[in-house]
Every structure is written in C-alpha cells, then in structure tokens.
Amino acid sequence: xxxxxxxxxxxxxxxxxxxxxxxxxxxxxxxxxxxxxxxxxxxxxxxxxxxxxxxxxxxxxxxxxxxxxxxxxxxxxxxxxxxxxxxxxxxxxxxxxxxxxxxxxxxxxxxx
Amino acid sequence: xxxxxxxxxxxxxxxxxxxxxxxxxxxxxxxxxxxxxxxxxxxxxxxxxxxxxxxxxxxxxxxxxxxxxxxxxxxxxxxxxxxxxxxxxxxxxxxxxxxxxxxxxxxxxxxx
Numbered sequence: 001x002x003x004x005x006x007x008x009x010x011x012x013x014x015x016x017x018x019x020x021x022x023x024x025x026x027x028x029x030x031x032x033x034x035x036x037x038x039x040x041x042x043x044x045x046x047x048x049x050x051x052x053x054x055x056x057x058x059x060x061x062x063x064x065x066x067x068x069x070x071x072x073x074x075x076x077x078x079x080x081x082x083x084x085x086x087x088x089x090x091x092x093x094x095x096x097x098x099x100x101x102x103x104x105x106x107x108x109x110x111x112x
Numbered sequence: 113x114x115x116x117x118x119x120x121x122x123x124x125x126x127x128x129x130x131x132x133x134x135x136x137x138x139x140x141x142x143x144x145x146x147x148x149x150x151x152x153x154x155x156x157x158x159x160x161x162x163x164x165x166x167x168x169x170x171x172x173x174x175x176x177x178x179x180x181x182x183x184x185x186x187x188x189x190x191x192x193x194x195x196x197x198x199x200x201x202x203x204x205x206x207x208x209x210x211x212x213x214x215x216x217x218x219x220x221x222x223x224x
Binding site for chain 1: 115116143145147152153154155156157160162168171203205207209210211212214215216217218
C-alpha cells in the first residue's frame with residue numbers, strides 16, 4: 001500500500017544551521033507530495049507541495065524536490081530560525097479529493 | 113477569513129460513554145475529511161464527504177465510529193461506547209474542489 005517514511009526526531013539544531021529532514025515514499029503511479037507543519041498550539045498547515053517528478057516546492061525558505069528515481073521528497077532549509085521549531089510531516093496524496101497519507105512526523109527544535 | 117473550526121477543543125470521556133465531535137468547514141467548501149492523530153503519530157484518514165455524500169469511510173476503525181454531514185456543511189463525528197484506544201486528536205479538513213485541504217485545530221479526546 002501507499003506509505004510515507006520520514007526520519008525520526010527530535011532534531012535539534014542551532015540557529016542558522018542547515019536543515020535536512022529525509023522523506024521517502026511508497027506509492028503506485030504519480031502521487032502528489034507535501035510537507036505540512038504543525039507549530040506549537042496551532043493546526044496543521046501546508047508548507048509546500050510538488051505534483052510531478054522533478055518539481056521543486058518552496059515556501060518560507062524551505063525547499064523539497066520530487067525525486068521519482070529515489071522516491072524521495074527531502075525537506076531542506078539553508079538557515080533555520082528559532083521560529084521554525086515545530087513538527088514537520090511528509091505526506092502524499094494520489095489525486096484530487098483523495099485522502100492524505102502522512103508520515104509520523106519529525107519534531108524540530110532550534111536553539112538560539 | 114474564518115478557517116475550519118472544531119468543537120469542543122478538548123473532551124474527556126469515561127470509557128463506555130458516547131461522544132460527538134463537531135466540524136465547521138470553510139464556507140462553500142465541498143469536500144470534508146476526518147483524520148485521527150494518535151500521540152506522536154501522523155494523522156490517519158477516517159472518512160471523506162463530498163457535500164452530504166459520504167464517499168469513503170474505509171478508515172473508520174470500527175462500527176462504533178459514525179460520521180454525518182446531513183446538509184453538506186457542518187459535520188459530526190460520533191464515537192459510541194468509547195474505549196481508551198480512541199484517545200487521540202481528531203482533525204477535520206475541508207477543501208474547495210479537491211485542491212489544498214485546510215485543517216482545523218482538532219479536538220483532543222481523552223478516554224479514562
């Protein structure tokens with residue numbers, strides 16, 4: 001079946017460090033891929049998405065590239081801030097109006 | 113503008129009690145999803161509505177779980193005879209025409 005695997009946390013970094021959170025997926029066909037973020041005390045928010053191979057999603061300095069050959073969608077940011085502390089979920093969907101399948105989430109702590 | 117709202121935000125139930133969780137989607141959104149998020153896990157799909165029609169209920173874990181959306185707007189997730197394993201955050205999401213799903217803040221259910 002369809003599934004998402006992402007690196008376990010927590011991940012602790014110092015401010016301005018480079019961030020990578022690994023994500024791989026298993027799915028038939030060509031799913032859409034997402035990163036969602038859950039800030040403390042807030043609901044899930046879409047951070048970025050990519051809908052086809054080699055697409056790069058980007059938002060708020062975060063980027064992820066849809067790699068079909070490695071079935072990966074790793075999240076990167078060049079210089080993290082304390083305000084980036086949150087839980088990050090990698091996810092996929094098979095199509096419009098289809099359910100979203102989430103990974104288990106990676107908690108990120110950024111130290112000042 | 114108003115986002116997805118859910119009530120109550122917190123619910124404590126004794127084992128065996130029935131509970132009802134409410135979701136108010138963004139006005140005009142056709143699609144509505146329910147997800148269950150256990151502690152330390154990613155959200156898992158429960159059920160999906162398009163307007164008032166429940167098109168997918170494959171994720172409901174048992175026949176104690178029931179969802180409805182009688183007028184194609186507000187939705188209620190009902191859990192009968194609650195068990196401890198039902199303790200989780202229940203998330204509702206809505207979308208306009210199958211594009212981005214917007215999530216509510218969730219209802220945290222604790223079954224004692």
